[in-house]
Amino acid sequence: MKKSKSILLVWILFLVIQPLVLAQQKYPSPIGPNNEPQQTGKFEATWESLANYEVPEWFRDAKFGIWAHWGPQSQPGQGDWYARHMYDQGSRIYNWHVENYGHPSKAGFKEVIHSWKADNWDPEKLVALYKKAGAQYFFAMANHHDNLDMWDSKYHEWNTVNVGPKTDVIHRWAEAAKNNGLPLGLSVHAAHAWIWYETAQQSDREGDLKGVPYDGILTREDGKGTWWEGLDPQDLYAQNHKPSKDSHDVSSIHSQWDWDNGAQVPTVAYSENFYNRTIDLINKFNPDLLYFDDTALPLYPISDAGLKIAAHYYNNNMKQNNGELNAVLFGKILTDEQKECLVWDVERGAPDAIQDIGWQTCTCIGNWHYNEAVYQQDRYKSAKDVIHMLVDVVSKNGNLLLNVPVKGDGSIDEKEVEIVENIGKWIEINGESIFGTRPWDVFGEGPSAETENPISAQGFNEGKVKMNSNDIRFNQKGDVLYATLMGSPEEDIKIKNLGSMSPFSKGIKKIELLGSSEKVKWKLEKDQLHIEAPKEALNEIAVVYKIFQK
Known part of the structure; x- marks a missing residue:
């Protein structure tokens, strides 16, 4: 009898513990229960539950949005991924940074943030221009891989209210979108800061400062007497960990974007911080559209953070809309099954066939972050280039999200203004052939x-034909x-x-x-x-x- 009870007890314990063990095996950085609460409702944090999603008709009708992919990396005017490449000795951006800010052991990316004041930023003026050009929704960047939150972030002290322009950027973008009657989209890119910033904990490989660590190793205690006293650089750079395999090679991250091939797995604390920050963002602004610069969902498959965020986002949106789901959530490199759960985003490209489910391409008239060289060398996409992309994408059941790079001071240059205005002139006459349409039998x-x-990785086939x-x-x-x-x-x-x-x-x-x-x-x-x-x-x-x- 005692033996039977023992066997029964072991079996009960197995049934209770096994799911927990499997969860740990599936998600090395799972989200614990003592974090921002989940909005309950129709959706649960599983792919099976998220498959009940349907792309809202308003988004399929909208077809065209404009994006302000704007943050502190726009301040230097040197283009994309500045905060990663400035720590790569000998690179163009490293050399420019040393000349203009100083050596990254003393003047790291936090100094770029400090120099970013956005003195000429008029969000109302910009969003009004975008609406006049035919945009049916507006996107703002909530954070990038550089890990600075662009709102009064409850869970992250490195935010634009505390540093940089000293204002709640997303709140002001949201007000401008509301005043112009445009749905608000927010893009979130910070999930990869863990490996993206690993160059910040390295050092010069040669020269007088060879071996002197860059500022990615600094802590709160090092800030006494500085402008950043009281802030912890580790909360920004997230580099209190062993580097990933081949982290000395700045290109290695591309093969590690899915958290494999030698990428260091983030801690539970890192994943929970990202989760809490994103839930805070959703709860504060109730965005109509939410974009993740991640394969599938952020931190997937090492964490369930992305799944929980997605379920919360959908349920929260339904609560705000009397039970109707009007939310649009984007992810990249999706399987056919995942395309049932969220909207497929193709970066700088388009599939070469009609898609059964609504999708989106995101592109830019120049670099994602403002680049003075693109302006000086007249390398912007023309209005003709943009309209051709828009027409092609719409013929295949897609939408076009266009980034117009904003300068560090918050303005756009006169060449960009002309391009946006010319887009608007074409749409004013021909917009009925775009908005509210659906694909024909052939595209x-x-x-x-x-x-x-064919598409390469997350896209990157634009302009080839x-x-x-x-x-x-x-x-x-x-x-x-x-x-x-x-x-x-x-x-x-x-x-x-x-x-x-x-x-x-x-x-x-x-x-x-x-x-x-x-x-x-x-x-x-x-x-x-x-x-x-x-x-x-x-x-x-x-x-x-x-x-x-x-």
Whole structure:
């Protein structure tokens, strides 16, 4: 009898303990119970539960958003990943930093943050410009890999209220979005600071200061008598840990983005801090859209932080909207199963086929962070480049999120203003062919549609295939089909997919040319729809034919 009771007790303990053990095995940095509470509701912190998500129709209608990917790394005007590369001896950014700020053993990235004052920032003016240009939602960056929170962060003392511009940046962006009637998106990138900042705990490999540690090793005690007295650099740099494999190679992080290939696993405390900061952000601002610069979800698969944040975000949004889910959550490099749980974001690129589920591409007219060289060398994307991307993406059931790099002082330069205004001029005339549309039976025809252009990693295939007026993209709204030519046609237009014998043909009642009062002359033939070229060119970007189907 005693033996039976012992066996029963062991079995009960096994049933209780095994899930906990498995959880520890699955998530080396799990989120404990004594953190920001979860909003309960329809969704739980599992992929199976998140699969009940559906992309809201408002987002599918919106098609176009503008992003202010802005933070302290914009202050130097040297482009992307400044806070990582400034600790790489001999690199362009290291050399520039030493010349302008000093050696990173004494003047680390915290000094860049201190120099960032955003003196000319007018969020109301910028968001109003973006709305006038046709943006249907606005995005602001809440934090980057540099780990500075851009709001009055409850769980992170390194935030813009305490340092830098000494203001709640996200609160002011949120007010501007609200005043302009635009849904608010927030982007969160800080999950990878743990390995991204590992260059900050290294030192010069040669020269007079060889072996002198950079400031990533400093602690609160080292700040006595400095401007940052009372702050702990370890809370910013998160470098009180053994470096990842090959951390001396600044490119090694790309193979470790999924927390494998020798990446050091963050501590539970680090994962919990990221979790709490993000929940705080959601609770304070109730964003309509939330973007994670992570494979799948942040800290996945080493932590359940991302899953818990996602469930909280959806449930919180439903609570704010009387049980209706209007939230949009983005992740990168998603499996087919994960694309049921959140919206797939493609960075600087697009798939080469129509997607069954709504998705988004994010891109930039220059670098993600402001770069003076891009301005000086006239290397911005043109309004034509942007519109071609927008039309192509929309034809494949996607949205376009466009970053217009903001300077450190909070302004955008005159070349950027002109690009944004020219985007707006095209959208003012042709916007009906974009907003509220859905994909047609085929996304397009012409040389670019027939060219394979596979995605690499999280995207990065934009610009590899050039388009001209021989390239056509389609989308529809009810019985109206829009055929957009990527340029101004000089010869008659021949659309093969609209010939009377095409399996997609539904017959045509009439055709109009958006922005023109000129009567469109056309003829339906067996193998094509023949449209006479317009007598006058409307614009050099793209012309749109509005085709009324029977």
